[in-house]
Amino acid sequence: GQQVMQIPQYQHVQEGEDFTTYCNSSTTLSNIQWYKQRPGGHPVFLIQLVKSGEVKKQKRLTFQFGEAKKNSSLHITATQTTDVGTYFCAGQRPGGSTLGRLYFGRGTQLTVWP
């Protein structure tokens, strides 16, 4: 079954509006990563969060990792047309036989109209 849930599946915003996508894992994660995939392209790594409660910023993008290390969010302030694409979270479990696997959410497809 789906190990990492991501919502919403789709988001349409007007340029300048904010955008947030959320991920929730059924189990505690060792870290969580975020990727962006432009239409017709391949996923590209954005960031990795490791610590409980961690918050990281990249210009207009803010990434958070929950205190329990089970949930995460990506917030984009004042979206631009260049933000269009699908955003994926990917969680990694601590140790064990699944070490090395990334559990991807289904992604949030962001559309921005001018």
Add this chain to the structure above:
Amino acid sequence: NAGVTQTPKFQVLKTGQSMTLQCAQDMNHNSMYWYRQDPGMGLRLIYYSASEGTTDKGEVPNGYNVSRLNKREFSLRLESAAPSQTSVYFCASRPGRDRGYTEAFFGQGTRLTVV
């Protein structure tokens, strides 16, 4: 550096035909992965190889086989293609156990259609 290279980029197969998707990385990574991407389903792991000489099943391994030919190359084989295998296939690599499980680097993808 080329990163992760996949061939071919596009392929059309008839039901029942076989083919091998090739993947090579030049970053000296230990871990390599094959994913398929279908609309609304995200990236689903088919097989992965944590290190040279090992392979493990992912979420959707049925109908596929893999070979970790050497540290650089990880191939995916469809023995008897079915329309349900129409998808976009991505190969990815990560440094791996001794260098940390950090970011994954993806290839450009193979767009496969089975008719």
